[in-house]
Amino acid sequence: MSQIDMPLFPLPQQKQIWAVGGCKGGTGKTIVTVSLGILLSRLGHRVVLIDTDLGGANLHTCAGIRYPAKTISDFLLKKTNSLEDLLTETSIENLKIISGANDSLTIANLPHVQKLKLIHHIRRLPADYIILDLGAGTSFNVLDIFLMADSGIVVITPEPTSVENVYRFIKSAILRKISNYLSDLKYNDILKEAVASKENGPLKSIRDLVEKINRIDSSISASLEEKISSFYPKVIINQVRANDNMMLGMSIKDIANKYLGVNLDYVGYIPYDETVHESVKKFKPLIIEYPNCSVSLCMSLTLKKLLNGKEPLRGIDAGQII
């Protein structure tokens, strides 16, 4: 287990941390985070949403809070030692948020130790589900927070560039996972050596990389394989406008498997609907303002898939929203 995703103390059995990310801006990561959070809170779970978009915090707006009094920067800039102090109540029962930073310049690139401290405190929050809303892109901040979660969810939109975008995100994440793992084992040089190796031609896939690492030192091969196979990101396609858009998830799954050796779980699609824009304009969470719109319905179905059928969602099987 790497340092990044290692629980630092015994955790309550139920606690789950999800991270919502993706390569591109504006795909719907924040809308998805808030919607899943509200739906989970309605199932009776204690939910905390955390805005970790250190450059463009806006989760509070989508959760219906205009001016958050406390933000995560109070913790990152050491104004408080407790992340719990920053929990802000929402109008929704069981749902709290920690708002994003408003001084991104100081904290856009968190030092490794500070990231570990943040992750440690996130795991200690009193909640059943903690959902982390990530900024766009593949910075180390984004990747490390994505990798520390129990479930990583990638939100994409159906555009010609989206396969490339999701591929880049997943590839960066798996490489970061491998690199963190090797560095925890003090094997930093082996990755550089494998990447530089000309033996058996250039690297074409993650599988090639693992094989090269194995040839240099086979003692870690089993644990490295396990690391890779435990990486199982979920994909949501948002802003779907045509039937064939939904199939994109299957193509992405095939490509990730073939070239990266990564299994993706395509958990659902969300249609494009003007109600999303309307709810943002009104500062009201979509699920609350338009509970019966197609987006709310598909969010519920997606949550059902994410929960893996473990929890009945009231009303879903009867074809209506919660």
Ligand SMILES: Nc1ncnc2c1ncn2[C@@H]1O[C@H](COP(=O)(O)OP(=O)(O)OP(=O)(O)O)[C@@H](O)[C@H]1O
């Ligand atoms: N399903 C949808 N239908 C219509 N519009 C949508 C949908 N999802 C998102 N949008 C629009 O996209 C905008 C951006 O959504 P959101 O803020 O969730 O994206 P994001 O991925 O979090 O962006 P960023 O990368 O900047 O954090 C919303 O304000 C809304 O107008």
Ligand SMILES: [Mg+2]
């Ligand atoms: Mg966002």
